[in-house]
Amino acid sequence: xxxxxxxxxxxxxxxxxxxxxxxxxxxxxxxxxxxxxxxxxxxxxxxxxxxxxxxxxxxxxxxxxxxxxxxxxxxxxxxxxxxxxxxxxxxxxxxxxxxxxxxxxxxxxxxxx
Amino acid sequence: xxxxxxxxxxxxxxxxxxxxxxxxxxxxxxxxxxxxxxxxxxxxxxxxxxxxxxxxxxxxxxxxxxxxxxxxxxxxxxxxxxxxxxxxxxxxxxxxxxxxxxxxxxxxxxxxxxxx
Numbered sequence: 001x002x003x004x005x006x007x008x009x010x011x012x013x014x015x016x017x018x019x020x021x022x023x024x025x026x027x028x029x030x031x032x033x034x035x036x037x038x039x040x041x042x043x044x045x046x047x048x049x050x051x052x053x054x055x056x057x058x059x060x061x062x063x064x065x066x067x068x069x070x071x072x073x074x075x076x077x078x079x080x081x082x083x084x085x086x087x088x089x090x091x092x093x094x095x096x097x098x099x100x101x102x103x104x105x106x107x108x109x110x111x112x113x
Numbered sequence: 114x115x116x117x118x119x120x121x122x123x124x125x126x127x128x129x130x131x132x133x134x135x136x137x138x139x140x141x142x143x144x145x146x147x148x149x150x151x152x153x154x155x156x157x158x159x160x161x162x163x164x165x166x167x168x169x170x171x172x173x174x175x176x177x178x179x180x181x182x183x184x185x186x187x188x189x190x191x192x193x194x195x196x197x198x199x200x201x202x203x204x205x206x207x208x209x210x211x212x213x214x215x216x217x218x219x220x221x222x223x224x225x226x227x228x229x
Contacts, residue, residue: 008153034217043204043220044156045115089155099208100146100169101218103155 008087010108019077023090023104028071030092034101035064035075037086044089047075077109085111115139117221119205125227126195133191134224138207145188146218147180148204149173156204156220162188163210195228202226 013019025033031052036044050057050064050073057064063076073090087108091101116139126132138145144163148156159178160170164185174180177195182188192199202225206218 036220041222043115043117043119043206043222046217046219049217091155099144099210099218100158100161100171101156103157105153106155 032093115219119221136205142207
């Protein structure tokens with residue numbers, strides 16, 4: 001399939017290590033944030049979301065942290081596996097009620113065996 | 114598989130031709146969105162529907178683009194007189210909206226358009 005994100009920032013981690021992917025968002029009034037994973041030739045896949053009234057949310061092997069002071073999101077993946085290799089996008093929902101997401105530029109995660 | 118399907122998956126067309134893509138959302142979802150994604154970029158919002166009503170269109174959606182959702186179920190996106198700059202992945206997403214809470218958008222696999 002085609003490649004997603006040929007010139008994206010890349011994070012390389014050893015299998016079993018923890019990964020941290022960062023994202024800066026644009027609108028201080030955005031009230032909802034999502035992390036998506038996108039593999040080559042596929043659409044974005046929902047990983048985890050967080051609302052602006054929270055600082056942290058945990059899922060299965062993933063944690064999202066929100067720092068509204070500096071408009072920063074991070075995605076932590078525990079015990080990274082080869083299947084985690086993909087491009088990761090954060091998305092923000094600016095206020096206005098439409099939920100038309102604004103996506104960040106993405107980070108390619110490469111898991112080294 | 115998120116339950117959102119798109120057809121065709123790939124389309125190659127010559128400049129100046131018209132193309133139409135279809136999206137079938139998750140059946141109970143009342144919101145449907147179209148995004149465009151070019152290589153190396155995140156998806157960019159094009160337009161969205163709540164039921165059959167088209168509520169917002171991006172400035173990216175020129176007059177050559179039209180989208181419909183006639184019965185509040187599937188949607189079509191048509192591009193007339195295609196240009197090489199239209200080459201991109203066209204993504205459809207759907208979500209469920211209730212009074213006090215919006216839910217995450219689920220994306221389809223996309224339609225990759227190549228204009229030669």
